[in-house]
Amino acid sequence: MSAVAEHPTEPFPPDLTWDEFLALPYELRNASLVDGEVVVNPPNAQHEWIVHNLIEVFRRWTREGPGRGQVSTQQPVKINDRRGYQPDFAWYPTKQCASSGLPKEFSGLPGLVAEVLSPSTRAYDKRRDYEKVGIGEVWVIEQEVTRYGVLACQRPGASTGFVDSELRIGDRLTSPLLDDFDVDVAALFEDD
Numbered sequence: 308m309s310a311v312a313e314h315p316t317e318p319f320p321p322d323l324t325w326d327e328f329l330a331l332p333y334e335l336r337n338a339s340l341v342d343g344e345v346v347v348n349p350p351n352a353q354h355e356w357i358v359h360n361l362i363e364v365f366r367r368w369t370r371e372g373p374g375r376g377q378v379s380t381q382q383p384v385k386i387n388d389r390r391g392y393q394p395d396f397a398w399y400p401t402k403q404c405a406s407s408g409l410p411k412e413f414s415g416l417p418g419l420v421a422e423v424l425s426p427s428t429r430a431y432d433k434r435r436d437y438e439k440v441g442i443g444e445v446w447v448i449e450q451e452v453t454r455y456g457v458l459a460c461q462r463p464g465a466s467t468g469f470v471d472s473e474l475r476i477g478d479r480l481t482s483p484l485l486d487d488f489d490v491d492v493a494a495l496f497e498d499d
Contacts, residue, residue, distance in 0.1 A: 376399050384416065395421055395422050419444040425450070
């Protein structure tokens with residue numbers, strides 16, 4: 308089942324490779340590539356607000372100390388030749404960021420990604436895919452008001468798999484990848 312572009316009469320070509328997906332016009336790539344099929348994930352307002360809050364939380368943290376890397380949204384992450392995602396949020400360590408004064412760009416995989424769950428993405432195990440390609444940490448964020456929370460998938464060691472922790476409002480979110488990062492989960496869901 309192919310997803311449909313903004314113009315319903317123009318479906319995406321079937322059975323795309325990752326390189327063909329990246330060659331699509333940028334405005335059509337608010338999507339994922341899953342087994343060669345383009346899956347469009349239009350974000351709702353709640354989703355966008357959570358991503359905005361993530362950016363604000365990280366902006367404060369990166370400014371509090373030197374060498375804390377940079378954040379971005381929708382940077383493509385290749386899983387294999389027929390699968391890849393554009394995480395809602397990604398943090399890149401300093402060594403993977405362009406030097407100060409140069410155009411912003413990133414090399415390699417992000418150290419941490421966050422995905423805000425939506426009905427269209429619940430069926431895909433992005434967590435497992437990110438773990439396979441070597442992402443250091445994944446935060447899966449529940450956006451339904453009655454279930455607000457974060458599944459923090461973290462590696463206790465460089466060569467180990469993820470260990471998952473379910474966090475709710477009132478819990479503190481920390482990360483072994485982020486020096487002195489500590490935030491109340493509630494900050495991700497604030498609407499003010």
